[in-house]
Amino acid sequence: MTGFLxxxxxxxxxxxxxxxxTLRVYRLGPQGGLIxxxxxxxGISKIAGGDFAGACGDIAGDWLALHETVVLAGMIGxxxxxxxxxxxxxxxxxxxxxxACIPVDLPGGGRGHIVPGVMSRDAGGVPDVMRGEETQIVxxxxxxxxxxxxxxxxxxxxxxxxxxxxxxxxxxxxFTGEMFDLIGNHSMLARVFTDxxxxxxxxxxxxxxxxxxxxxxxxxxxxxAAILAxxxxxxxxxxxxxxxxxxxxxxxxxxxxxxxLLGGAALAKRYSRALARAGIDCIAHGEDVTARGLWExxxxxx
Amino acid sequence: MTGFLxxxxxxxxxxxxxxxxTLRVYRLGPQGGLIxxxxxxxGISKIAGGDFAGACGDIAGDWLALHETVVLAGMIGxxxxxxxxxxxxxxxxxxxxxxACIPVDLPGGGRGHIVPGVMSRDAGGVPDVMRGEETQIVxxxxxxxxxxxxxxxxxxxxxxxxxxxxxxxxxxxxFTGEMFDLIGNHSMLARVFTDxxxxxxxxxxxxxxxxxxxxxxxxxxxxxAAILAxxxxxxxxxxxxxxxxxxxxxxxxxxxxxxxLLGGAALAKRYSRALARAGIDCIAHGEDVTARGLWExxxxxx
Numbered sequence: 001m002t003g004f005l006x007x008x009x010x011x012x013x014x015x016x017x018x019x020x021x022t023l024r025v026y027r028l029g030p031q032g033g034l035i036x037x038x039x040x041x042x043g044i045s046k047i048a049g050g051d052f053a054g055a056c057g058d059i060a061g062d063w064l065a066l067h068e069t070v071v072l073a074g075m076i077g078x079x080x081x082x083x084x085x086x087x088x089x090x091x092x093x094x095x096x097x098x099x100a101c102i103p104v105d106l107p108g109g110g111r112g113h114i115v116p117g118v119m120s121r122d123a124g125g126v127p128d129v130m131r132g133e134e135t136q137i138v139x140x141x142x143x144x145x146x147x148x149x150x151x152x153x154x155x156x157x158x159x160x161x162x163x164x165x166x167x168x169x170x171x172x173x174x175f176t177g178e179m180f181d182l183i184g185n186h187s188m189l190a191r192v193f194t195d196x197x198x199x200x201x202x203x204x205x206x207x208x209x210x211x212x213x214x215x216x217x218x219x220x221x222x223x224x225a226a227i228l229a230x231x232x233x234x235x236x237x238x239x240x241x242x243x244x245x246x247x248x249x250x251x252x253x254x255x256x257x258x259x260x261l262l263g264g265a266a267l268a269k270r271y272s273r274a275l276a277r278a279g280i281d282c283i284a285h286g287e288d289v290t291a292r293g294l295w296e297x298x299x300x301x302x
Numbered sequence: 303m304t305g306f307l308x309x310x311x312x313x314x315x316x317x318x319x320x321x322x323x324t325l326r327v328y329r330l331g332p333q334g335g336l337i338x339x340x341x342x343x344x345g346i347s348k349i350a351g352g353d354f355a356g357a358c359g360d361i362a363g364d365w366l367a368l369h370e371t372v373v374l375a376g377m378i379g380x381x382x383x384x385x386x387x388x389x390x391x392x393x394x395x396x397x398x399x400x401x402a403c404i405p406v407d408l409p410g411g412g413r414g415h416i417v418p419g420v421m422s423r424d425a426g427g428v429p430d431v432m433r434g435e436e437t438q439i440v441x442x443x444x445x446x447x448x449x450x451x452x453x454x455x456x457x458x459x460x461x462x463x464x465x466x467x468x469x470x471x472x473x474x475x476x477f478t479g480e481m482f483d484l485i486g487n488h489s490m491l492a493r494v495f496t497d498x499x500x501x502x503x504x505x506x507x508x509x510x511x512x513x514x515x516x517x518x519x520x521x522x523x524x525x526x527a528a529i530l531a532x533x534x535x536x537x538x539x540x541x542x543x544x545x546x547x548x549x550x551x552x553x554x555x556x557x558x559x560x561x562x563l564l565g566g567a568a569l570a571k572r573y574s575r576a577l578a579r580a581g582i583d584c585i586a587h588g589e590d591v592t593a594r595g596l597w598e599x600x601x602x603x604x
Contacts, residue, residue: 119531217477
């Protein structure tokens with residue numbers, strides 16, 4: 001399928017997936033094939049003195065000497081990163097993302113291109129943002145084809161993305177993963193939960209609870225009450241909480257049609273199960289599409 | 303008004319309001335009037351070796367020597383307290399609460415009565431619990447009169463209580479206050495928020511946001527996006543979050559008719575404003591009704 005994305009390009013390149021805690025670098029061949037991959041715990045929060053150029057040289061100086069196109073995505077383009085790459089507005093296609101890349105000078109005289117995030121505004125003008133996910137999404141576009149598609153990227157901040165004709169037309173972010181961590185590890189429930197198997201029936205019960213009236217704030221306190229009443233084993237609390245939060249996310253999003261899932265194996269399995277319980281078809285894709293996305297963006301740079 | 307509560311009794315008593323972090327003791331006259339009040343940072347989590355009897359003697363040994371009726375309410379009756387006083391089921395009136403009190407031996411040979419919590423089950427059988435609030439509610443019953451009433455006790459775990467003919471007929475708890483603490487102090491938003499005035503317009507904006515589609519998990523992430531987009535000053539983030547959470551609580555509860563508010567001045571002011579914005583009448587009551595509740599319960603003991 002070529003369609004809105006056009007033909008693949010012939011450039012070889014170097015791609016950086018540079019997050020808050022981890023740095024991954026890919027050497028990519030002329031058709032976007034992965035030649036080699038390196039990873040280090042050198043996320044942007046761990047670069048002493050903000051010497052990002054030095055870190056590039058340390059991890060991939062030999063590759064940079066090839067003077068191929070270099071593309072960098074993720075938190076490296078945030079206000080806390082190397083240079084801020086302002087958000088591109090939706091609808092955003094690959095060309096718009098590539099055109100908004102911000103140049104940086106690399107060791108060895110080359111130039112790198114920092115990928116911008118994407119900003120969406122809902123019907124009421126309320127903003128939402130992504131940074132890093134746009135590159136994953138771009139990496140999946142050829143697989144999705146040209147028609148409209150619904151994409152879910154579960155995680156700390158789950159993204160539900162609407163795609164149409166090769167463009168990100170809008171998206172909504174949910175605090176689900178971080179909320180699970182906050183409640184499960186820092187709330188009064190954290191002191192009540194005990195270790196237990198990740199029971200699928202407790203997850204399902206949490207999902208069903210999400211569909212009941214009362215809202216999330218009531219449902220969360222109800223976990224404590226259910227444990228006190230003996231209705232829920234303390235060891236099943238975390239699985240119930242997970243089902244409750246994912247259930248609220250899916251209920252708020254109310255997807256119609258097939259959902260394309262893009263995430264790590266454990267989360268993809270959990271969301272696949274949740275979507276099935278909600279009667280929604282889904283297709284799970286392998287998570288490793290970032291390198292492909294970096295390459296697609298690089299194809300459209302100078 | 304006497305009605306369902308009957309005449310006031312003639313007993314003098316000693317009442318303990320014994321929470322997790324604070325112990326308050328009241329000496330009460332024959333009509334329930336407050337004679338003297340003592341307070342110490344001797345909550346149940348701070349009593350070395352679980353010597354609750356010793357703590358009673360330390361704070362009020364002179365009063366216990368009077369051998370009046372002694373009533374103890376709050377977390378002292380929880381599993382982590384002195385003796386567990388199991389929850390009384392709704393509908394619960396003062397007589398049922400008094401009948402379920404659990405005796406303990408006091409220093410000096412007297413006997414104390416630990417007030418039970420109250421458990422509610424919704425139409426689907428899902429439990430909710432309170433412990434301590436039942437005594438506050440009982441303390442307000444004569445003020446409320448005999449008809450049906452809606453009561454809101456805002457706080458770490460806000461309670462919305464239905465009262466009818468002197469009975470607690472049901473209630474729902476919301477995780478609102480604890481959620482505000484978790485997000486405001488422990489999440490990625492905590493790192494973004496700056497100090498700012500407790501701006502009422504930001505609180506109102508948060509309340510309006512709560513009424514929009516998308517659900518709480520989406521709305522919470524949206525605070526981050528709004529700050530990044532420059533739509534919300536970082537210093538107004540906490541006030542917006544507060545309005546958002548209180549707005550979700552009120553929307554889920556969807557009260558009809560007048561709401562009786564029972565809570566500290568700052569929270570009562572915030573909820574009064576929120577209810578007004580939602581077009582709901584409210585009457586704010588002073589918080590200090592616990593002593594009265596202890597006395598009403600004590601009137602019905604032995």
